[in-house]
Amino acid sequence: MGNLSLQTLHRDSTPILQINPDRLWQSLMALAKIGATEKGGVRRLTLTDVDRQGRDLFVRWCKDAGLSVAVDGIGNIFARRPGTEAGALPVAMGSHLDTQPSGGKFDGAYGVMAGLEVIRTLNEAGVRTQAPLEVAAWTNEEGSRFVPTLMGSGVYAGVYELDYALAQTDLEGISVREALTSIGYAGVAQPHRLGAYFEAHIEQGPVLEQTKTTIGVVLGALGQRWFDVAITGQDSHAGPTPMETRRDALLAASRLVLEVNRIATTFPDYARGTVGFLQVQPNSRNVVPGAVRMTVDFRNAKDATLSAMVEVLKQSVAKVAAECRVSIELKEVVYFPPSEFAADLVESVRQGAEKFGYSQRDIVSGAAHDAVYMARIAPSAMVFVPCEGGISHNEIENARPEDLAAGCNVLLHAVLRRAGVA
Amino acid sequence: MGNLSLQTLHRDSTPILQINPDRLWQSLMALAKIGATEKGGVRRLTLTDVDRQGRDLFVRWCKDAGLSVAVDGIGNIFARRPGTEAGALPVAMGSHLDTQPSGGKFDGAYGVMAGLEVIRTLNEAGVRTQAPLEVAAWTNEEGSRFVPTLMGSGVYAGVYELDYALAQTDLEGISVREALTSIGYAGVAQPHRLGAYFEAHIEQGPVLEQTKTTIGVVLGALGQRWFDVAITGQDSHAGPTPMETRRDALLAASRLVLEVNRIATTFPDYARGTVGFLQVQPNSRNVVPGAVRMTVDFRNAKDATLSAMVEVLKQSVAKVAAECRVSIELKEVVYFPPSEFAADLVESVRQGAEKFGYSQRDIVSGAAHDAVYMARIAPSAMVFVPCEGGISHNEIENARPEDLAAGCNVLLHAVLRRAGVA
Numbered sequence: 001m002g003n004l005s006l007q008t009l010h011r012d013s014t015p016i017l018q019i020n021p022d023r024l025w026q027s028l029m030a031l032a033k034i035g036a037t038e039k040g041g042v043r044r045l046t047l048t049d050v051d052r053q054g055r056d057l058f059v060r061w062c063k064d065a066g067l068s069v070a071v072d073g074i075g076n077i078f079a080r081r082p083g084t085e086a087g088a089l090p091v092a093m094g095s096h097l098d099t100q101p102s103g104g105k106f107d108g109a110y111g112v113m114a115g116l117e118v119i120r121t122l123n124e125a126g127v128r129t130q131a132p133l134e135v136a137a138w139t140n141e142e143g144s145r146f147v148p149t150l151m152g153s154g155v156y157a158g159v160y161e162l163d164y165a166l167a168q169t170d171l172e173g174i175s176v177r178e179a180l181t182s183i184g185y186a187g188v189a190q191p192h193r194l195g196a197y198f199e200a201h202i203e204q205g206p207v208l209e210q211t212k213t214t215i216g217v218v219l220g221a222l223g224q225r226w227f228d229v230a231i232t233g234q235d236s237h238a239g240p241t242p243m244e245t246r247r248d249a250l251l252a253a254s255r256l257v258l259e260v261n262r263i264a265t266t267f268p269d270y271a272r273g274t275v276g277f278l279q280v281q282p283n284s285r286n287v288v289p290g291a292v293r294m295t296v297d298f299r300n301a302k303d304a305t306l307s308a309m310v311e312v313l314k315q316s317v318a319k320v321a322a323e324c325r326v327s328i329e330l331k332e333v334v335y336f337p338p339s340e341f342a343a344d345l346v347e348s349v350r351q352g353a354e355k356f357g358y359s360q361r362d363i364v365s366g367a368a369h370d371a372v373y374m375a376r377i378a379p380s381a382m383v384f385v386p387c388e389g390g391i392s393h394n395e396i397e398n399a400r401p402e403d404l405a406a407g408c409n410v411l412l413h414a415v416l417r418r419a420g421v422a
Numbered sequence: 423m424g425n426l427s428l429q430t431l432h433r434d435s436t437p438i439l440q441i442n443p444d445r446l447w448q449s450l451m452a453l454a455k456i457g458a459t460e461k462g463g464v465r466r467l468t469l470t471d472v473d474r475q476g477r478d479l480f481v482r483w484c485k486d487a488g489l490s491v492a493v494d495g496i497g498n499i500f501a502r503r504p505g506t507e508a509g510a511l512p513v514a515m516g517s518h519l520d521t522q523p524s525g526g527k528f529d530g531a532y533g534v535m536a537g538l539e540v541i542r543t544l545n546e547a548g549v550r551t552q553a554p555l556e557v558a559a560w561t562n563e564e565g566s567r568f569v570p571t572l573m574g575s576g577v578y579a580g581v582y583e584l585d586y587a588l589a590q591t592d593l594e595g596i597s598v599r600e601a602l603t604s605i606g607y608a609g610v611a612q613p614h615r616l617g618a619y620f621e622a623h624i625e626q627g628p629v630l631e632q633t634k635t636t637i638g639v640v641l642g643a644l645g646q647r648w649f650d651v652a653i654t655g656q657d658s659h660a661g662p663t664p665m666e667t668r669r670d671a672l673l674a675a676s677r678l679v680l681e682v683n684r685i686a687t688t689f690p691d692y693a694r695g696t697v698g699f700l701q702v703q704p705n706s707r708n709v710v711p712g713a714v715r716m717t718v719d720f721r722n723a724k725d726a727t728l729s730a731m732v733e734v735l736k737q738s739v740a741k742v743a744a745e746c747r748v749s750i751e752l753k754e755v756v757y758f759p760p761s762e763f764a765a766d767l768v769e770s771v772r773q774g775a776e777k778f779g780y781s782q783r784d785i786v787s788g789a790a791h792d793a794v795y796m797a798r799i800a801p802s803a804m805v806f807v808p809c810e811g812g813i814s815h816n817e818i819e820n821a822r823p824e825d826l827a828a829g830c831n832v833l834l835h836a837v838l839r840r841a842g843v844a
Binding site for chain 1: 683
């Protein structure tokens with residue numbers, strides 16, 4: 001059995017199974033050495049030799065834990081622990097092993113290592129489940145080397161054709177197909193049905209830390225609508241050109257930045273709006289800008305609200321264009337509908353946190369995760385834990401061992417509830 | 423005598439001396455061939471061999487017109503026509519022969535060619551003046567190859583030490599001193615006192631064209647205060663970061679752009695405000711910007727109003743920094759006080775336009791010109807003529823022959839009034 005403490009007793013004083021926090025932490029730290037950067041981060045780009053080393057370590061650990069390992073055509077790894085009930089669909093846990101170019105130790109790696117730790121805990125405690133359990137490591141979640149992002153889970157969920165994904169190339173012209181073959185992870189396993197999918201992940205945002213909450217019960221993920229904006233005015237001398245005759249593209253752009261912010265702060269349902277990219281032409285200090293290119297990133301938990309935000313943006317664009325006497329082209333480049341996780345799985349997460357008395361709050365994922373695509377083909381849910389300063393995709397990404405352990409405990413009990421203790 | 427027309431008769435029906443429009447135009451076109459670009463513009467960077475060719479042509483024309491030519495230590499060219507009155511200070515006309523990298527045919531060249539045309543007209547008409555006349559071509563007005571701008575007139579007016587100017591280098595490490603020597607324009611003439619200075623120039627702005635005015639009577643030049651602005655917030659994920667926890671540097675920058683515009687449109691005295699340069703970090707569409715660098719260019723005809731604009735800007739900066747929870751550093755990099763031209767010379771310009779019945783309006787130069795520095799050491803004035811679309815510093819810069827001729831006629835009569843017909 002796992003370690004016991006006051007916290008590990010039910011209200012009726014029976015012990016609660018819990019994971020081994022040290023083992024989880026040691027696994028994360030061992031994995032983080034593969035591709036470790038000087039600043040304490042990790043650079044483990046998908047399908048590189050470093051990624052292979054990370055995969056190999058994970059596969060070895062899975063085999064050590066008695067799991068059978070399968071790899072599919074896009075290189076997703078599935079490590080299975082059998083269940084006791086014939087024909088029961090497997091309950092999977094997972095995330096991804098690849099990182100951003102200057103990534104951290106926890107983004108993705110945590111979800112995979114937490115799944116493995118659940119298995120190890122069950123093995124150690126001699127607990128069997130009715131449904132089989134699986135730990136999944138999805139290929140190329142980050143999209144840093146090959147686009148699109150969420151490639152492995154996207155192929156698995158039928159969002160992308162396998163051949164399309166395999167044909168994508170990196171900046172050096174190497175295809176996904178070639179890269180998979182060269183690291184030995186071009187597998188042959190066919191997609192199989194899943195009974196459920198759980199993903200533990202660091203929040204990658206500040207909410208849990210700022211509210212001193214240990215567990216984020218993830219209700220779903222925000223929908224996203226991304227736009228490219230091209231503003232054309234007229235560049236002119238900053239000196240001789242009176243204010244009233246200007247057609248200043250940056251003035252128009254600035255008004256749109258404020259509009260995007262106003263829309264995102266006034267709409268409900270976790271509305272977010274960001275202008276992350278803005279480029280000025282000719283960008284000279286004494287020339288009134290003649291052109292600006294910028295982006296808009298709108299997110300919302302409800303598709304109808306997201307659409308309403310876009311409608312207001314379009315009105316703002318028309319108004320700003322007329323008042324600043326510029327032309328503004330608004331082009332939608334990405335649409336990603338909001339996703340809602342399965343209510344009973346979300347409830348399992350909530351109950352898991354309650355079981356341990358962890359502070360918890362409902363949260364919506366602002367970013368996409370593999371679970372978002374998995375939710376299209378199986379009941380899915382996520383567990384968030386805090387990360388330091390809400391910082392991720394950065395070498396200084398950090399998380400506390402006790403929070404990572406708590407998230408893993410919640411995962412364990414949510415999975416047990418779904419898979420059924422035999 | 424020059425050509426006569428109805429327009430060239432005084433109210434009392436005596437003929438009015440006027441310049442030769444065709445000769446002026448042909449001179450401009452001949453000069454524009456030196457450094458001509460494919461798109462119809464001119465690239466005649468200061469102190470290059472192309473500049474030498476332009477200078478040589480000008481000097482030859484001056485000598486053909488019987489003028490004595492002197493070159494000073496910074497390469498300014500002075501071509502003199504003697505007066506009849508011993509000891510009278512010369513009345514100078516001029517501008518510059520260098521262009522922007524993608525410049526036009528008229529910026530600078532017009533003022534020099536107009537001065538030469540005045541001399542040629544007087545020669546042809548056999549008119550002598552009491553004071554000597556001079557045509558000046560100032561070195562490196564544009565500042566494209568060597569900074570500072572207005573170098574030749576700046577040295578002449580004592581704004582810069584000669585040795586300081588000579589030591590400036592271009593991007594290839596060539597000094598002004600070396601460049602002057604290599605094109606043969608490192609002269610030895612000492613600065614001499616001037617009785618007055620007149621400069622004819624295209625407006626480089628839209629006011630005359632839009633108001634269908636032929637002559638701009640230039641009252642002075644706007645003062646300028648330039649700032650570098652550095653905004654530091656915190657970059658964060660566009661997805662997981664709620665609006666209320668963001669420290670968005672671009673949102674703050676956009677508010678400042680609007681403030682600069684508001685200040686410039688509400689203050690009097692030809693107030694202008696421009697953010698011409700803005701750069702975002704990290705400038706990625708799904709990252710809330712953590713840093714922005716931008717510029718502010720404020721101009722005004724009155725120094726007190728200019729200062730008041732800056733005070734409001736500082737208040738805006740403090741307010742925006744607090745409300746957006748970012749830090750904003752505002753650093754002044756250029757201060758150029760407003761200049762007022764000599765009232766009696768301005769009146770000469772006005773009367774010159776009246777004499778021909780040209781439409782005219784008072785105007786303030788938004789940009790700096792050599793006349794701005796000359797005004798510090800001699801009574802000075804400028805004549806503006808319209809340019810197409812107000813566009814300058816561009817290969818498509820254009821002006822109508824009849825407007826250029828009108829400006830030259832005004833210059834002729836303003837100069838005659840000042841120098842005195844013998």
